[in-house]
Amino acid sequence: MRIYCLFSLLSLSFAIGFAQERRVSLIFAGDAMQHTPQVYAAKTDSGYNYDSAFELVKDHISRADIAGVNFETTLGGKPYTGYPLFSSPKEYSIALRNAGFNIFFTANNHALDTGREGLEQTVQFIKEQGVKQTGSFVSKEERDLNYPLMIIKNGIRIAFLNYTYGTNGLLAIEPNIVNIIDTILIKEDIEATQLLQPDIIIAVMHWGEEYYTKPTKHQKSVAQFLLNNDVRIIIGHHPHVVQPIHIYRDNNTIKQVVYYSLGNFISNQRQPNTDGGMLAEIVLRKDADNDSVIIESADHSWVWVHKYYKNWKPVYRLLPIAKEDTMNDEIFDENKYELQPYELGGMKRFVRGANKIVKSSL
Numbered sequence: 001m002r003i004y005c006l007f008s009l010l011s012l013s014f015a016i017g018f019a020q021e022r023r024v025s026l027i028f029a030g031d032a033m034q035h036t037p038q039v040y041a042a043k044t045d046s047g048y049n050y051d052s053a054f055e056l057v058k059d060h061i062s063r064a065d066i067a068g069v070n071f072e073t074t075l076g077g078k079p080y081t082g083y084p085l086f087s088s089p090k091e092y093s094i095a096l097r098n099a100g101f102n103i104f105f106t107a108n109n110h111a112l113d114t115g116r117e118g119l120e121q122t123v124q125f126i127k128e129q130g131v132k133q134t135g136s137f138v139s140k141e142e143r144d145l146n147y148p149l150m151i152i153k154n155g156i157r158i159a160f161l162n163y164t165y166g167t168n169g170l171l172a173i174e175p176n177i178v179n180i181i182d183t184i185l186i187k188e189d190i191e192a193t194q195l196l197q198p199d200i201i202i203a204v205m206h207w208g209e210e211y212y213t214k215p216t217k218h219q220k221s222v223a224q225f226l227l228n229n230d231v232r233i234i235i236g237h238h239p240h241v242v243q244p245i246h247i248y249r250d251n252n253t254i255k256q257v258v259y260y261s262l263g264n265f266i267s268n269q270r271q272p273n274t275d276g277g278m279l280a281e282i283v284l285r286k287d288a289d290n291d292s293v294i295i296e297s298a299d300h301s302w303v304w305v306h307k308y309y310k311n312w313k314p315v316y317r318l319l320p321i322a323k324e325d326t327m328n329d330e331i332f333d334e335n336k337y338e339l340q341p342y343e344l345g346g347m348k349r350f351v352r353g354a355n356k357i358v359k360s361s362l
Contacts, residue, residue, distance in 0.1 A: 029279055030263045033086075034092055049095075054266075061100030067103070072110050077121065082268075106123070124138075148160060156293060165218075199286060207222065240264050242263040244260055245298070254294075273350065281297075300323060
């Protein structure tokens with residue numbers, strides 16, 4: 001009887017402790033591009049297959065409670081095209097979902113590359129996969145109903161906002177909408193968001209200048225506007241290179257954080273600083289129902305795009321690189337990915353350059 005009572009008390013204590021636990025892990029990836037050589041690389045006799053590109057990062061991404069990526073292409077149908085007007089096979093979206101991503105952010109400058117049909121097919125197919133999507137919308141009614149994107153995970157209410165600086169001069173055809181960076185609009189959206197009583201607001205911004213490793217004045221200005229209006233985490237995309245991380249602290253407590261640019265997640269770009277990117281890795285915690293959410297950690301790791309040829313055909317695979325592995329060149333000394341010397345040198349150049357950029361002052 002005593003043993004039964006003790007077991008019951010332990011079970012109750014465990015249940016109470018578990019019920020009180022409020023912790024959410026998040027991962028954000030950079031630009032998921034789809035250039036023509038990537039489409040060619042994925043083509044098979046029966047369709048397209050991208051799974052091998054994400055095989056080595058899948059476990060890491062899937063462990064996060066929430067994983068988001070900038071989906072910088074459209075599912076506009078054939079002919080499949082790369083830059084400057086992107087249209088990708090649906091299998092690309094499926095592969096990203098299978099890699100662990102459960103939010104696709106679609107407010108970017110390529111959202112309208114295949115017009116109204118492409119936007120609507122992209123939004124519809126992403127949702128059919130059971131993946132959350134935000135930033136572009138089939139209609140105002142859909143935006144009113146689904147924006148901001150609210151996700152409740154482990155008792156924490158998270159609101160996601162998503163905007164782009166523009167759409168390469170293409171205009172959304174009514175009733176379609178792509179969220180454009182406009183402080184009046186964003187202010188209205190934040191006020192509407194606050195009525196939903198989120199624990200934290202996260203803004204995902206497509207902004208800045210391509211290939212600039214420092215944020216522009218516009219990025220800094222918009223970031224400050226967002227921070228002044230209750231946004232606590234900002235995730236940046238578009239420059240195709242990483243940019244600094246700015247963490248605002250009160251003593252040892254993280255109050256707000258800005259990742260100005262995560263760079264490329266996967267692409268065919270190989271010029272300096274574009275052949276890889278950053279994974280933003282964040283943990284949120286809420287100690288009790290009435291407490292404010294704490295940003296427990298705001299960290300990052302790297303991914304590098306290994307491109308090589310097999311049977312005269314390009315192959316792409318993402319190589320995960322933990323931040324601690326770069327401190328003492330362990331990953332380079334071990335060469336655990338069995339890279340050729342010139343490939344290892346390319347990965348080393350990217351990581352060392354990215355480390356330097358992230359640590360640089362604004």
